[in-house]
Structure formats: C-alpha cells, structure tokens
Amino acid sequence: xxxxxxxxxxxxxxxxxxxxxxxxxxxxxxxxxxxxxxxxxxxxxxxxxxxxxxxxxxxxxxxxxxxxxxxxxxxxxxxxxxxxxxxxxxxxxxxxxxxxxxxxxxxxxxxxxxxxxxxxxxxxxxxxxxxxxxxxxxxxxxxxxxxxxxxxxxxxxxxxxxxxxxxxxxxxxxxxxxxxxxxxxxxxxxxxxxxxxxxxxxxxxxxxxxxxxxxxxxxxxxxxxxxxxxxxxxxxxxxxxxxxxxxxxxxxxxxxxx
Ligand SMILES: C[S@@+](CC[C@H](N)C(=O)[O-])C[C@H]1O[C@@H](n2cnc3c(N)ncnc32)[C@H](O)[C@@H]1O
Numbered sequence: 001x002x003x004x005x006x007x008x009x010x011x012x013x014x015x016x017x018x019x020x021x022x023x024x025x026x027x028x029x030x031x032x033x034x035x036x037x038x039x040x041x042x043x044x045x046x047x048x049x050x051x052x053x054x055x056x057x058x059x060x061x062x063x064x065x066x067x068x069x070x071x072x073x074x075x076x077x078x079x080x081x082x083x084x085x086x087x088x089x090x091x092x093x094x095x096x097x098x099x100x101x102x103x104x105x106x107x108x109x110x111x112x113x114x115x116x117x118x119x120x121x122x123x124x125x126x127x128x129x130x131x132x133x134x135x136x137x138x139x140x141x142x143x144x145x146x147x148x149x150x151x152x153x154x155x156x157x158x159x160x161x162x163x164x165x166x167x168x169x170x171x172x173x174x175x176x177x178x179x180x181x182x183x184x185x186x187x188x189x190x191x192x193x194x195x196x197x198x199x200x201x202x203x204x205x206x207x208x209x210x211x212x213x214x215x216x217x218x219x220x221x222x223x224x225x226x227x228x229x230x231x232x233x234x235x236x237x238x239x240x241x242x243x244x245x246x247x248x249x250x251x252x253x254x255x256x257x258x
Contacts (some may be wrong), residue, residue, distance in 0.1 A: 010068045012048045014207035019050065021191045021204075025251045026051050026104040029133045032183065032255050036060075037100030037127035043081070044089060044120075045106020047071045052080025055102060065092055068108075072196055080108065095254050097125035105208075108134040108164040114175055121179050129257045132167045135209070136186060136252040141236035142201050147212045149228050164209060172254060180258040188250050195243030199233040203225060204247065 004091075030051070039054055046064030048071045056062050063080040064075050072084050084090070089110055101120055110116055121130050137143050147160050167175070169184055176182045193200035206214065206226075214222050237245045 002056050002120045007141040009070045010047070010211070011207060012070055012074045014203075016048070016205065018191075018193065019197070021119075021189070021193070021249075022105065022231060023050055025133050025187070025253075026052060028103055028187065029253055029255075030054055030064050032253065033100060033102070033129055033131050035127075036099040036129065037125050037129060037188075039097060039125040040082075040094075041102065042094060042162060043052050044082070044092075044101055044103040045109070046075050046104070049075030049078040051102070051104060057079040060099060062103045063098075063205060065089065085087070085156045093119075094123050097123060097128065099125050099128045100131065101128075102131045104133045105135065107132055108166050112167065113167055113172075117172075117176060117256075121176070121256055124258050127213075129255055130199065131253075131255045133251055133253045134251045135164070136166055137209075138165065138251070140248070141232065142205055143180050143209050143248065145211050145229060145232050145236070146225075147177065148207065149232070149247055150213050153225060153228060154217065154221065159215050163212055166252060169252060172252070176254065180256050182254060182256050183230070184254040186252050188248050190251055191247045193245045195239075198226070199230040199237070199239075200243075200245045201223065201237050202230050202249055 008238065019251050035149050040061040040063060041058055043051055043055055043064045045064060046066050046070060049064060052075060062080060064081045064084045067088050070084055071088060075081060075084055101124065150158050169186065173182065173184055193204060196203045217225060237247055239245055
C-alpha cells in the first residue's frame with residue numbers, strides 16, 4: 001500500500017458524510033469486547049477518532065495510531081486520546097503489551113494479514129484482545145464495478161492488488177483459532193443512504209474503497225469514470241421515490257483473546 005501524501009491523504013469531510021452508518025459496526029465490535037486485563041488500549045487506524053470517546057470510557061490510557069495527518073488532526077480535536085502517533089501499521093509495534101488492540105475499518109488497507117495479525121496478537125498482554133472489523137464487500141457491485149470500469153476505461157492505470165483486500169472467513173479461522181479464543185462473524189448492514197448530489201453509493205464508496213482508484217486519474221478522467229459508475233449503480237442500487245437507496249454492506253468481525 002502506498003504511503004500517505006498530501007495528494008492522496010484521506011478526506012475527513014467526505015468520510016464523515018455517512019458517519020452514522022460507519023459508526024454502528026465500530027460500536028458493535030466494541031460491544032463484543034468483554035473482560036480485559038490490565039493495560040492500555042490502542043485504536044489502530046484510529047482515523048478521525050470517531051471511536052475515541054467510546055474507547056476512552058474503558059477507563060484506560062488510549063493511544064491512537066494512523067498514517068493520515070488529516071485524520072490525526074481530527075482525532076486530536078476529540079481530546080479523547082492519551083497519545084496519537086503517525087505511523088504505518090505495517091511497521092508499528094506497541095511500547096508495552098496493551099490490553100486491547102481495537103481496529104475498525106483499517107486493516108483491509110494492509111497486505112499480509114497472515115503475518116500482521118499473529119504479530120499484533122503476540123504483542124498483547126496476557127488475556128488481552130485483538131478486536132477487528134473489516135468490510136467484506138469486494139464482491140458486491142458497489143466495489144467490483146469500480147475495478148471493472150477502471151480496467152475497461154483506463155487499462156493498466158490501477159493495480160487492484162494494491163487496494164483493500166481481506167482473507168475469507170475460513171482463512172481467518174485457520175490463521176487465528178490456534179492463537180487463542182476466537183470469535184468470528186459477519187453482519188450485513190442494510191443501510192439507507194439519504195439522497196445526495198450524485199448516486200449515494202458513489203458518495204459512500206468514493207471516500208474509502210474508490211479513493212486510491214480515483215487518485216490515479218486527473219479531474220476529467222475522474223468525471224468520466226464516475227459517470228460510468230453511477231449509470232451502473234442506478235441499476236444495481238435503484239433509488240426510491242425520494243432519492244434514497246437501500247445499500248447492503250457486509251462486514252467481517254473477529255475478537256481474538258490470547
Ligand atoms: C476507513 S478509515 C477508519 C478510521 C477509524 N478506525 C474509523 O472507524 O472511523 C481507515 C483509516 O486507516 C488508516 N490507514 C490505512 N492504512 C494504514 C496504514 N498502513 N497505517 C496506518 N493507518 C492506516 C487511514 O489513514 C484511515 O484513517
């Protein structure tokens with residue numbers, strides 16, 4: 001995955017357009033975390049800090065880690081974090097064993113889960129928990145159509161292998177079950193996206209999955225791809241009479257207690 005630069009940095013404004021829909025799975029993940037040993041809490045890929053306050057209520061020092069300066073500025077403004085650290089998760093390690101490593105909607109941006117996840121689990125305090133949620137939506141039209149249209153209209157300009165990816169549930173089970181007590185589940189969220197300028201599914205995905213795709217195009221090319229994408233979305237996720245859209249979105253969760 002490429003480094004964050006001012007040109008390709010996250011945009012907290014467009015990301016927050018669907019704040020409520022994005023927050024609910026994070027809260028569902030936190031609800032699945034039960035007893036914790038002594039130790040600090042890490043919000044890994046904390047982004048703009050939407051989980052800062054709920055995580056701070058665990059009553060332990062809370063440390064946010066993220067690669068995006070723009071997102072970290074927003075996280076700082078929440079005042080929920082004891083420390084915030086700009087770092088690439090691929091290289092990051094805690095300075096002392098944490099009670100909880102919580103990661104919502106971030107680890108799919110990193111490759112190599114087969115080595116990353118065991119490494120994170122090994123860094124926990126005894127009895128600590130690694131709690132993770134990642135979108136499992138890459139086979140749905142909302143995601144795969146960005147890639148197929150990109151390949152059709154701008155061949156060779158974007159490598160799908162460089163984008164977000166997750167393992168299958170079976171692969172996560174095989175990898176993680178030997179390491180501790182694993183709970184693994186998926187949830188389909190039937191999200192109602194309110195009317196926006198442009199198709200709501202385009203607005204939802206452009207801030208996340210489609211961000212690296214659009215980043216390799218100039219503004220005229222982006223407009224061309226977006227127009228083609230919206231035409232397909234009109235059929236895949238038809239608008240209701242008031243312009244809202246029902247957008248099913250699958251998310252994969254696990255907690256691993258070591
Ligand atoms: C979709 S946002 C989720 C943010 C937050 N966890 C939430 O629930 O709102 C994904 C975040 O992961 C961060 N991220 C992606 N790859 C990263 C990496 N390799 N190292 C650190 N942070 C990364 C991005 O900067 C971004 O803030």
